Amino acid sequence: MFKGEDKLLMEGCKILGININEFQVEVFIRYMEILLEKNKRINITSITDRNNFIIKHFLDSLTCLAACDFQGRIRVMDVGTGGGFPGLPIKILRPHIELTLLDSAKKRIDFLKDLLVELRIGGVRLIHGRAEEYGRNKDYRESYDVVVSRAVAPLKVLAEYCLPFLKKGGIFIAQKARDAVSELEEGKRALEVLGGLKEKEIRLNLPFTGDERNIIVIKKTKPTPDRYPRKPGVPMKRPL
Structure with a gap:
């Protein structure tokens, strides 16, 4: 018999058209419990209500499955992962992906290292650093x-962080809370310079809250020029 939180997660996945089994539900609930306990000592999330956590972290992360099925041993990078979102929830449902989680805060990467051990999740690489540095590696x-x-x-900044990591033909999935039309318009030049092209935009609402979500899918159509990404801090200060 499922608890209320288990049911919330399962019903939310059903609304999103996502299959989830009992074992995966247990992993998600344990993930939440560990993070919220750690959050009492270090700031990882401002969302501490358990139902909101499930909706705004787990279900929100899983909306990425509307853009890509993440099947097989594909290589996935999560830039600015924070508490592991959206990369780790995707990994729980798609265990065969080879996942890299990148974050600039060491305390969050240290937390994720302990979390992966506790949840017994393998096939994940953790990187403490800046996207501008590792994008040139x-x-x-x-x-x-x-x-x-x-x-x-903004998308014009995120594009410089993320597109250098992609193979030609790969996709960049940017999750946005509000309407993304203006960001796409402002980011046109950045995408063109960095080798990206908008493939599609998916609009949906989070289960139970109805909060709007926009998923922008950018396809890598050509190599990113060697000069990008620029030095740490420059993309944010002087967006393309």
């Missing part, structure tokens, strides 16, 4: 099939 540059990000930055 030959071991990571243009080597991923999918890059995802819920980072709070």
